[in-house]
Amino acid sequence: MLNAVVTDLNEVAEAFRPAYTARDDGKFQLQVTAAGGLALEDTAGLRSALNSERTLKEQAAASLKAFDGIDAAAARQALTTVTAYGEITPDKAKKLAEDFARLSALDPAKEADKIAGEKIAAEIAKVTDGFSAKEATYQGEVTGLKGQVDGYKAQLRTLLVSNQLKTELGALKPVEGAVDMLEMLAEKRIRTTERDGQFVVEVLDAQGNVDHKMENGSAVPKTVADLAFEIREQRPAFFEADQKSGTGITPANPSTGGAVVNPWAKDTWNRTEQAKITNSDPNKAKSLKAQAGIK
Numbered sequence: 207m208l209n210a211v212v213t214d215l216n217e218v219a220e221a222f223r224p225a226y227t228a229r230d231d232g233k234f235q236l237q238v239t240a241a242g243g244l245a246l247e248d249t250a251g252l253r254s255a256l257n258s259e260r261t262l263k264e265q266a267a268a269s270l271k272a273f274d275g276i277d278a279a280a281a282r283q284a285l286t287t288v289t290a291y292g293e294i295t296p297d298k299a300k301k302l303a304e305d306f307a308r309l310s311a312l313d314p315a316k317e318a319d320k321i322a323g324e325k326i327a328a329e330i331a332k333v334t335d336g337f338s339a340k341e342a343t344y345q346g347e348v349t350g351l352k353g354q355v356d357g358y359k360a361q362l363r364t365l366l367v368s369n370q371l372k373t374e375l376g377a378l379k380p381v382e383g384a385v386d387m388l389e390m391l392a393e394k395r396i397r398t399t400e401r402d403g404q405f406v407v408e409v410l411d412a413q414g415n416v417d418h419k420m421e422n423g424s425a426v427p428k429t430v431a432d433l434a435f436e437i438r439e440q441r442p443a444f445f446e447a448d449q450k451s452g453t454g455i456t457p458a459n460p461s462t463g464g465a466v467v468n469p470w471a472k473d474t475w476n477r478t479e480q481a482k483i484t485n486s487d488p489n490k491a492k493s494l495k496a497q498a499g500i501k
Contacts, residue, residue, distance in 0.1 A: 374434035384444040435481035470498035
C-alpha cells in the first residue's frame, strides 16, 4: 500500500516514485487525481479549521447570552444615541457626573468674586515680579556705584596722607633722594578713618593703637607733624643739619632784636619748631601759642 507522505523516495517502489512531489518541508507527497467525490485531503488542516469554527461559535453564543431579553430595535436606537455623544466610557461618564454635581453646587456670585480675586492676584504677582527684576537691576547698579565710591575714597585717603606727609617732611628739609623712603617709613605708622563724614589721619604706635603725646597735662593724639619730627630725631642723617646758635637755644630773629622766634606767629610759622617745643616743653608751647593768639 502506498503512503500519502514519505520522507525518503527510496521507501517507495521505483515504479511509483514519479507520482510523488517534493514539499516545502523536505518530504514527498503522493499526487492523486480526485474521482467519484473522493480525493486525497489534508485532514489535519481540516480538523484544525473545524475546531476553530466550533470555538468561534461557542464564544459568539456566550456573548449573546448577555443580551438575552433585549429588544434589537431598542438596542439599535440606544447605539445611535451613544454614537451621537461620542465614545463615553464608564470612567468618563463618572467624571462628567461629578463635574455636573460640582458645578450645580456653585454660587455664581461667589464664583465671580473668586475669578476676580484670582485675576487681581495674577496682576499683583506680575507687578511684583517686575518690581523684583527692577530691584535686582538697581541693586546691581548701586553695588557698582558703591564700588566706585569705595575706590574714590581709597584714592582720597592716599592723597590725604601723601599730601600731609610731603608737607610735614618737606618742612624738615630732608636730603635729596630721601623723601620716598621717609614717606614709606611714615606710612607704616599712619591710617585713615572716616569720622562724621570726614577723613581723619591717625598716627599709630608700635602696637597699632592711636599714639598719644602729653600736652598741657593731657594725653592728646599725635599729629603727622609729630610723627615727622620723631622720624627726623631717629634718622637725622636723612635731613639737612639745623642751623643753631652756639648757645644751644632756638635761633633769634634779627628783626626782633634777639628775642626767641615764636614758631606759632604768623610771620615765623614753623611746624618743625612747634613740634620740638611741644614735645620738650609743653608749658612753653602753650605760652607761645597764647602770644600768637592761638587757643
